[in-house]
């Protein structure tokens with residue numbers, strides 16, 4: 033056996049320990065590098081194989097890419113290349129000098145950052161303290177990437193990070209050579225072999241907009257060409273008359289509704305090209321609150337952290353962050369009651385605004401956009417609120433705040449003023465705003481800048497117009513770290529919201545009881561009408577439970593969608609919790625109906641009541657969860673709760689009218705329309721279930737004792753008498769054999785199983801409609 037080292041073949045006698053170490057210190061095999069320890073490692077060829085042991089060397093010994101534990105014999109195979117002080121060594125059977133595995137280049141000596149990498153062999157970058165470069169930021173994965181030195185070259189490799197590693201702006205897919213001219217970007221850090229890691233936030237402007245312009249699809253110009261430069265750690269007020277484009281500018285700068293042309297850079301990174309990273313470092317609080325009033329402050333922050341921070345963030349780390357944001361925003365002023373335990377709905381307007389901001393601060397944003405946060409606050413609250421924002425800005429979070437209040441200018445560093453029709457007319461120190469416009473006060477500035485003639489005189493047109501057209505940062509590519517976990521936390525949050533809204537929960541549970549009792553009062557016999565009302569009630573529960581659920585939290589949805597919310601997990605989370613509510617409602621409703629008609633059977637027809645108890649329960653639950661999808665569709669398609677509540681009856685009426693009980697389905701158009709109603713398939717399904725479970729009639733063997741009906745008495749008597757009959761036959765009788773034969777498509781749906789399938793198909797259709805409606809909200 034021979035040890036190939038530095039182009040030499042050194043014989044390895046069997047069962048003899050050979051020491052490898054730095055040249056000039058008595059080792060049998062000498063390595064010419066200061067990085068090698070004096071006695072670095074030992075190697076021994078035994079009868080059962082080749083063994084190597086690291087002698088607690090300063091820079092370690094690697095077999096392949098793996099560092100071996102010190103003072104432990106490790107068996108290696110003849111093919112294994114092992115590394116000592118960046119020298120490649122190998123054991124072979126022949127004396128073959130030319131087969132030396134290391135590069136033919138002479139060993140290089142490095143300085144600075146490179147030397148540190150060579151000394152360690154590899155250099156890990158990540159959020160954990162055990163890394164060689166610690167980037168303490170939630171967008172950096174615990175062990176994010178590694179730089180290594182091998183065969184005379186430096187290499188960079190991503191270690192499966194969440195937010196990826198970029199080499200010269202391109203995503204790093206595999207281990208790649210890291211050259212002197214290359215720049216690696218991880219989150220907001222740039223890494224070069226010359227300088228190591230640098231925080232871009234300290235190096236470059238926080239926001240730079242170059243010749244941005246915004247045109248709406250209706251050709252209305254929201255923003256005229258403008259360039260902006262906002263330094264790091266600045267508190268900026270964005271002002272201007274109503275409708276001048278302040279919110280539009282905010283959305284162009286944060287990527288929610290990007291500029292039509294021009295380019296925005298956040299800490300030197302293009303917003304359009306790096307949106308998936310940048311959006312995680314941008315906080316945005318729109319005019320409306322982005323929090324649920326049913327949750328406590330702690331739960332609000334906890335769920336936001338679970339949904340936004342990387343999955344590997346420990347609960348202890350989350351709690352630390354929650355404490356920090358509460359402290360940063362002075363939310364813990366009240367010593368009597370811990371704010372964490374108070375429900376958001378019970379907070380004052382100012383506190384609620386702070387909690388909305390706290391949600392955004394959890395991810396440690398580098399820039400915070402606030403749309404009119406001071407509007408709902410009283411003067412006293414404003415002072416402490418703006419003071420905490422100022423402190424926050426000066427500790428590193430650049431803040432851009434839309435405001436109409438002149439007094440807010442006393443707290444900010446810079447002001448940006450827009451004139452009517454989206455013209456930039458001022459950007460500079462807040463205290464020179466009025467003098468710039470030769471105005472006595474801010475009210476006069478507003479008045480001047482509402483006149484388009486004066487505005488054009490002050491318009492700060494960018495010197496270079498017509499930068500590249502901005503690609504719409506596309507939220508559709510965005511995905512959570514884990515769909516399963518996102519779904520889990522969404523369900524958990526939504527469940528808690530429902531559980532905490534005790535009043536509404538009580539009403540939801542009272543509903544089935546009240547309606548079921550009414551049904552029992554109205555029908556003294558078990559009739560087809562009971563089954564019809566069971567179907568309609570199931571639809572009512574499903575639609576009404578769901579109708580407000582998306583539209584009521586649209587601001588939260590939009591904000592979270594901008595972050596990493598997946599549409600499917602969102603819909604599923606709603607559906608799962610609504611299904612749970614539907615299940616409880618169904619159990620209550622069906623139990624009451626069952627018990628009532630079982631205990632109060634009509635004399636002579638003791639076999640007629642809601643017979644298949646379990647199946648009826650399951651079927652009613654199925655209709656109800658299907659109806660939830662209709663409710664969710666209305667809730668996602670319309671943009672105000674009022675509109676949804678107006679439309680709910682319009683969605684419910686066809687369910688009643690086209691069920692084939694109250695009105696005839698006797699023409700093709702009506703039948704086609706009835707295909708899309710749960711009312712029809714629900715009523716038919718209940719009728720079939722009931723028939724299948726009912727005994728044959730003693731008097732009329734051709735039918736079953738399923739429901740009771742009134743039949744006219746044969747003459748000479750006048751009046752009606754009660755008879756039992758098949759529920760399906762009764763529906764058929766009324767609708768001219770529609771149920772059994774179907775006028776349009778024959779007998780295709782003539783079974784309970786097919787009823788279930790049709791409802792399933794309708795579910796898919798409504799799910800797609802919800803998805804499309806939510807997707808449309810991405811493009812504002």
Ligand SMILES: Nc1ncnc2c1ncn2[C@@H]1O[C@H](COP(=O)(O)OP(=O)(O)OP(=O)(O)O)[C@@H](O)[C@H]1O
Nearest residue numbers: 248250252254273274275276277278279280281812
């Ligand atoms: N989606 C849109 N499609 C068409 N026009 C729009 C759209 N959004 C905003 N606009 C128009 O662009 C202009 C600027 O609106 P924007 O909401 O940015 O103004 P603003 O300064 O924030 O107003 P305010 O102070 O009242 O909140 C307005 O004239 C508005 O009607």
